[in-house]
Structures are given as C-alpha cells and as structure tokens.
Amino acid sequence: MxxxxxxxxxxxxxxxxxxxxxxxxxxxxxxxxxxxxxxxxxxxxxxxxxxxxxxxxxxxxxxxxxxxxxxxxxxxxxxxxxxxxxxxxxxxxxxxxxxxxxxxxxxxxxxxxxxxxxDGGWAILQVPPHPTLVGETLKVTCRVRGNPNLEEVILYRDGVEVMRQTGSNPHVHLSNVNLRDRGLYTCRATWDIRRRSHSVVSVPTQVSISEILTQPVLEVVTRDPLIPANMMRLICHLQYNAHAPAPPIHFYFYKNGNRLTTASSENNEVVKRTPGQYSCKARVPALDLMRWSETKNFGKVTGTEQRILPPKVPKPFAPPKAAPALTPPTAVEPREAWLFPRQPTAAPTYPQLEEETPQPTDAPLKPIHPAAKPQLPDVMPKTSNQTVPPDLVDMSGDFPDALEQLE
Incomplete structure (x- = not known):
C-alpha cells in the first residue's frame, strides 16, 4: 500500500x-x-x-x-x-x-x-494613418474613381471651406498646422467629360493633430510599498509624440517653486513627504520645448508658504520711457510737460533728503511716480470667421449607382 x-x-x-x-x-x-x-x-x-x-x-x-x-x-x-x-x-x-x-x-x-x-462611391479623401504633429504640413489626397483630369479640388473642415485649388493635382497641403486644424475633412472634386461638368464629394474622414509635447500632469503617490513611509513618489505624466529617433526629454520637480532635483530622464522622483505645493516640468532641449504642469497641493499648506507659479509665455513689453530730468523742487512742472522738448537750462541742483520743501498752493501736483504699465490679458479674445457651410453634394454609394448618374 x-x-x-x-x-x-x-x-x-x-x-x-x-x-x-x-x-x-x-x-x-x-x-x-x-x-x-x-x-x-x-x-x-x-x-x-x-x-x-x-x-x-x-x-x-x-x-x-x-x-x-x-x-x-x-x-x-x-x-x-x-x-x-x-x-x-x-x-x-x-x-x-x-x-x-x-x-x-x-x-x-x-x-x-x-x-x-x-468605399462604393466616387471620391475618397486619403489622410495620413498617423496623427500630424503641430507645426508640420498636413498632406491629404482627393482620389476620384477612374482618375479623371480634375479641374478643381476644394477641401472642407467640419463643413467649412479651408482651401481651394485649380488644376489636375489631387494632393492638398496645409502647412504649419495646429490643434484647431483637427476635425472631419471632406473634399469636392470637379471635372469635365464630353462638355459636361461633374462634381463629387467624399465621405467625412477624421484628421488628427497632436502636440509634440503635451502638458504634464503631476501625480503624488503616498502609498508605495517600495519606498519608506516618510517618503512619497512624484510622477510626471505626459505624451511625447516626436518622430523617431526622438531626442531625450528631461524632467524636473519643484516644491513651492524651488527645484527639488536635477534634470533626469526618469519621469518620477522619490522625495520627503512634507506639505507644500508641488509641480513638474518637462523639457526637450534639442527641440526647444518646455511644458509645466499645474501646481498640486499636498497636505496642509500654511499661509507662510508662498505659491510660485510656473512662468507664463513672455509678452511684448512697452518701449522704455526716458527718465525725466531732475529739477529743483520749487520749479516742479506737471507731468504733461515731459512730453515736449526742453530748452537747455543751467545745471540742476539736487534737494537734500533731510530738508522739507514747501509745495505750491495754487494747483495740486501730480504724482511723479511712473505710471503703472497696462496689464495685457493672459488670453486674447478669439474671433470667429467661419462661413456658412456649403451645401455639399454626397454622391457616395455603390459604384453601379454612381455610374448611372454620370451617363
């Protein structure tokens, strides 16, 4: 047994x-x-x-x-x-x-x-199989069954005409595209056969436009069995869409606007677990690209901790103003007089700081401090120049039906 x-x-x-x-x-x-x-x-x-x-x-x-x-x-x-x-x-x-x-x-x-x-119709809009990156040229092709000698090609985005070209070239190029150029595209092709004009429209096709470097999103991980209890992990999430071979990307992490670590190719960092305002930055030096994440609060942030936001896109400054010439306090003139040329005068005398100069009583003086510079808005208002979508003619369908229409 x-x-x-x-x-x-x-x-x-x-x-x-x-x-x-x-x-x-x-x-x-x-x-x-x-x-x-x-x-x-x-x-x-x-x-x-x-x-x-x-x-x-x-x-x-x-x-x-x-x-x-x-x-x-x-x-x-x-x-x-x-x-x-x-x-x-x-x-x-x-x-x-x-x-x-x-x-x-x-x-x-x-x-x-x-x-x-x-497709059983007469026109096809061929678009790139992969998303086009911001700043690149979008190349699409308006193919027509039988490859007739085209007279005109019109490209539409979401029903609005964006480009019109004459001739037999079916390829359309949109240069320096941005995120506003993505959407549903169609094309209209026109040609003549035996003195009769024919026009067909393709079915809508989605065109994708992507940023090379998306805005990072900071994640704070406090529960990680691989790190001590008094530490936490910062992860900088983003999407990097550069063409291969893509240049390296550098990550930086900040607390209250102060950098915590040096540049690293890793998108995460383990730091001490303390309250504060955290953010991360991604930079691609070879492409001159840099993106900041939104600031994320961790723990109870006291009022003594100053919040330092990431720098914004620089805006043009007003031309520098020439410093006004100093004059004796008894002959202070209104600010409006600075706009006109002065006549040569004798060397000015400078007041002593400890002396008190009487002010004229006939008219109040305007402040001599420089006027505050006007603040430019962070986001400029957008204007819409869209036109009424044209009445597109849809001739999609099976090939025999479309052939009968052209007889």
Missing amino acids: LRMDTLLSLLVVSTLPQIVVSDVLSVAPYQAVIEQVVGDSRIFSGESIRLRCSIPEDVKSTWRHLWFKGAEQLRESDEFILWDANVKQSGKYSCQGMRETVVGPIHTLQSVPVEIDV
Whole structure:
C-alpha cells in the first residue's frame, strides 16, 4: 500500500512541471505586426489590398500566421489579400503568430488592428494613418474613381471651406498646422467629360493633430510599498509624440517653486513627504520645448508658504520711457510737460533728503511716480470667421449607382 501511494505521488509531481510550463508558454511575449504591401487603408470597391504579418522580435523561429476580421478567424497565411473588394469587406483586420512546441501550440499577442474601408462611391479623401504633429504640413489626397483630369479640388473642415485649388493635382497641403486644424475633412472634386461638368464629394474622414509635447500632469503617490513611509513618489505624466529617433526629454520637480532635483530622464522622483505645493516640468532641449504642469497641493499648506507659479509665455513689453530730468523742487512742472522738448537750462541742483520743501498752493501736483504699465490679458479674445457651410453634394454609394448618374 505504501509503495502504491509513493508511486502515485511521484506521478503527480512529474506531471506538474509540464502543466506549469504549458500555461506559461501558451502566450509568447511577442506581438505580431501588420504591414500594408499594396493599396491603402481606404480603397474603392473593385480594388485590391495586400497585407503582410510578421513577428519582428523573433526572426529565428518559424511562425504560422492567423488572420482575423474582428473576432472572426480567417484563413492561415503569411499575407492576406482582398481581391476585387466590396463594401461588406470593410472592417478591422489583425493577425497573430502561432507555432507548435513539445508542450503544445504557442501564440503571440495579436497585432494592432488595421481598419480597411471599402468605399462604393466616387471620391475618397486619403489622410495620413498617423496623427500630424503641430507645426508640420498636413498632406491629404482627393482620389476620384477612374482618375479623371480634375479641374478643381476644394477641401472642407467640419463643413467649412479651408482651401481651394485649380488644376489636375489631387494632393492638398496645409502647412504649419495646429490643434484647431483637427476635425472631419471632406473634399469636392470637379471635372469635365464630353462638355459636361461633374462634381463629387467624399465621405467625412477624421484628421488628427497632436502636440509634440503635451502638458504634464503631476501625480503624488503616498502609498508605495517600495519606498519608506516618510517618503512619497512624484510622477510626471505626459505624451511625447516626436518622430523617431526622438531626442531625450528631461524632467524636473519643484516644491513651492524651488527645484527639488536635477534634470533626469526618469519621469518620477522619490522625495520627503512634507506639505507644500508641488509641480513638474518637462523639457526637450534639442527641440526647444518646455511644458509645466499645474501646481498640486499636498497636505496642509500654511499661509507662510508662498505659491510660485510656473512662468507664463513672455509678452511684448512697452518701449522704455526716458527718465525725466531732475529739477529743483520749487520749479516742479506737471507731468504733461515731459512730453515736449526742453530748452537747455543751467545745471540742476539736487534737494537734500533731510530738508522739507514747501509745495505750491495754487494747483495740486501730480504724482511723479511712473505710471503703472497696462496689464495685457493672459488670453486674447478669439474671433470667429467661419462661413456658412456649403451645401455639399454626397454622391457616395455603390459604384453601379454612381455610374448611372454620370451617363
């Protein structure tokens, strides 16, 4: 009986490592990547697109590739091709790597989905797949089915015309874009066929504009098992969207306006847990960019602690005023007289500080202190120059219907 129990125990122990290894290795620490080989993510019905799946982190192993449309699994292949695409094939496509091992099949993480839009109309506005950064040039293309010789292309943002160009060039460039340039864009294309003018409008397409360096947000973490109880962690959260290779970014942390640490490439710092007003700053020296976070209070801030806000964007100063010439106290003239040129006079005499000079009684004197400079507003008022959106003609739909309209 004892030998049987021992045998069963050894059998259970021998199978445990295999079970653990199988659970751990069922998902590999790699992620599949989709590459568009032929075509664009927005195509006309009847056109084709070819996608390729790869595992760039593990080039030595032999992987099989599974394709998915949403949650539906498609065929297994290194490349995925849509021949003579139709509108119903629009959707989000992803891929995943798989290979067999002694402990069973291993799968990679699924790739980031690629959205394919099959348009059955006559015009497509092609936009960059990734957000355009502030200060860059936005490049869009107004494609027309059959590539006719265009006469005019008009670009709209949220129904308002932003650019109009004549000629057969379907590419439109918007230089030095900012955050106000993001929105839903459409294009109108016009051309002539057999002395008849035709005009089509694309469906709206979202255009994204991003800042290179977003405003940081400071987080104060007081409960962290990795640091002592009398310490706390400051984390400076932001989004850095510079193109690769991105130059390094430096982080700074402040308490009551005084810098706590030197520049660091890490976005967090452990400091002493004391009340105060904390903030952080992010700076990219190579791009001449700097952003401050909002000040965050921690603990009970006493009135003796002075709140020092981050510096604002410098504003133009008024031209310096020339210092007024000193005159004897008995001949002090009104301030208005300083605006006119003076005649040469003898060398002035300066009053003694301990003497008291009588003031004239016929008219009150104006103060000789310089006038306070006018304060410029922090935010200038914005004016709206939007026009009434034009009546766009939507000729989207299936290709046969659009063809009948042009006959």
